[in-house]
Amino acid sequence: MASEHRVVIIGGGFAGLHAARKLRWADVQVTLLDKRNFHLFQPLLYQVATGALSPGNIAAPLRGVLKHQENTRVLLADVQGIDPVKHEVLFAEGGIPYDSLIIAAGAGHTYFGNDEWAKVAPGLKTIEDATEIRRRILLAFENAERETAPEVIQSLLTFVIVGAGPTGVELAGALKEISTHTLQDNFRKIRPRDARVILIEHANRVLPPFSPELSAAAEAALKHLGTTVMTGTKVTQIAPDHVRIERDGREETIATRTVLWAAGARACPLAAAVAEATGAQVDRGGRIIVEPDLTIPGYPEIFVIGDMAHFAHQTGASLPGVAQVAIQQGRYAAKLISRRLRSQSMKPFHYRDLGSLATIGRAQAVAQFGRVKMSGLLAWMTWLFVHLMHIVQFQNRVLVFFQWSWCYLTWNRSARLITGDAGSRRESAPAPGATNPRRNMSGTG
């Protein structure tokens, strides 16, 4: 009775999940592949990294989300490549056939050729990244409390964030809030409010995708919070105990033990494998350059969407790697597949910009909806509402709402756990007043 048309979707992020959902009533058999068993609400990942939310609050098990969608199955799989001739998706040992394929495996970080920075300056893409960043932030304060040398204490209380896109700005605001309010009275030797938060951006303003007025508003808000903003600044070196930067032609060294990387996204490695197999072109960010209908040239049955795709048929510039683009592309691909089965065609993909939002801190955000620009409380409330409504699963929505309200009222962030086996083992440093204090901290790496 059901059609034999097999749709395989690689990736359960915004793009893949919305494609799958849109195919709910289509006469196809859907297989959603992901190497993780949950959909992650990445826009709130920085709140896990800063102890405001628990990982479970921003993750929804894919099986649970799709359990009533009978034409769809979910499989855990780490896809290695595709065979576009045999119409197969390839795993480490085996494959699965498709009639239509939607590739939406997302993006990771790039350190622009400096891969050795990855160890010292973690990025924020996965739950594990978030708990690792949380661990480093909290351990920096713990180590500072135990340390005796003033210059080491100062470098432990200096936090450098590279990249002032939405994630960098949000991390900087949250870090300042933690040090000023959340950790107040928590320590006996150090004053967490003395912590310096330095936000470094290569472009000449923060939030480069936004309008210049909003960038200025965001920068003013960050400075009001006490964050040091360095625009037009290039990072030339990252080491366990310092960062070297260059601005106005001069080099400078910042002593720090905690560097967070919020610059540079790059399509996941699968993109290169797909490009090689299909002869598709990739851009500098490793993203596959797609046709106006989101397919690969010469392979109308293969869609590439979301952060892995470079789509530039409207404006010349490619669409940004944000959730709205991914969602709309997922829905488009699903719809085109359904229409083709009924021998109908469809106009090229058109991105409808619903606006951009970034939060800076309590009651501070910037928003841009077409010509409407907002900053301050109203933008912040919009940000809260939009994010709350997009969280998958009602239960998580309530949990996040409660924790946000609680955090707002008390400044408390309850999920301040230092976890991970490496973490617990690395903490064997001496206490102040120790009879034989260890002089050299092992760093944050």
Add this chain to the structure above:
Amino acid sequence: MASEHRVVIIGGGFAGLHAARKLRWADVQVTLLDKRNFHLFQPLLYQVATGALSPGNIAAPLRGVLKHQENTRVLLADVQGIDPVKHEVLFAEGGIPYDSLIIAAGAGHTYFGNDEWAKVAPGLKTIEDATEIRRRILLAFENAERETAPEVIQSLLTFVIVGAGPTGVELAGALKEISTHTLQDNFRKIRPRDARVILIEHANRVLPPFSPELSAAAEAALKHLGTTVMTGTKVTQIAPDHVRIERDGREETIATRTVLWAAGARACPLAAAVAEATGAQVDRGGRIIVEPDLTIPGYPEIFVIGDMAHFAHQTGASLPGVAQVAIQQGRYAAKLISRRLRSQSMKPFHYRDLGSLATIGRAQAVAQFGRVKMSGLLAWMTWLFVHLMHIVQFQNRVLVFFQWSWCYLTWNRSARLITGDAGSRRESAPAPGATNPRRNMSGTG
């Protein structure tokens, strides 16, 4: 103004945290040492392991809990031993002096000489243990969905829990609930409700510390849920794909990929170091045998309390390793230190048994308060209330209450995440219908 009397507390579990809190108004300087930065509510750890709660919900940052207690500081430290002559607590490189010392570093698992079982059969003592067990349980279902060989599917859907104390019973009940309800409709090939949950106990009844009637009630409830209970059964071998057991003199093999260890606690390694330094006696579980006032013989300034202590001055049998004992001992030690400073004495420690509780599943628990024994709904509601009230931090209490209510109404467990880098890498197995299916699963280890 403040006294110079330095109290050092090792461990921020129930015993150590309650000792610290009791010293709030005492004229002493308290230092609380822990290798983790949070107090863990261990009785609910199994709920993290089974996806009902997030780690953050049952952990409270020690600094936050004690931030207004001005005579107390918290330090992260991995204590290696003590020097009872110099009155020092020793870390890897250094030490910290004390006038009174409270040792409350807790217990870990013991595999009764079969340490090689630890890899295959993880125990449940830390947050990392809980997320690892959660990962294994969820991956077993995922792997079963992908597998084609019926005998492998069956072994993947067989869960063995060794030890039928409260933790084992609670894990078994929760696992049965997950497979019967939570994962319903989540899979397309396997039926999660076909999963077998086998609870193995060496004693001749479950919950050996309880009265025989309650053990019988618990066993009946477990069987009603569909759990296989094997009492009087000894585990002789644990391997990645099977468990060997012996009962009634006969050996038997159970094919399984998931074994959870809920048997055998042993005092943490610090106990041995303390015993060596002080000449104290230890029992078979590595616990230090303490005086009637909870101190080490010959060292009236050193207290050992909680799961590390063997106290047998009332009944001959040592007190069980439960939260109530730890809390009462923590308060006693703190009070005795305060009284000594005022040159007052105190009667020996006397444990007041407030009762025992264990839950089996929804609306099913057993409780024993002196001569009063309960099972069923009333015991379950008591269990809920008692646990909710003992959770540190109001915010977590509300979060847990909401998630329990939600879980009760919908059977859903939202924190069903497979996390951990090892986990995400291990998932590269083929899908069913794969062109070259991998025949041998890599096991759950």
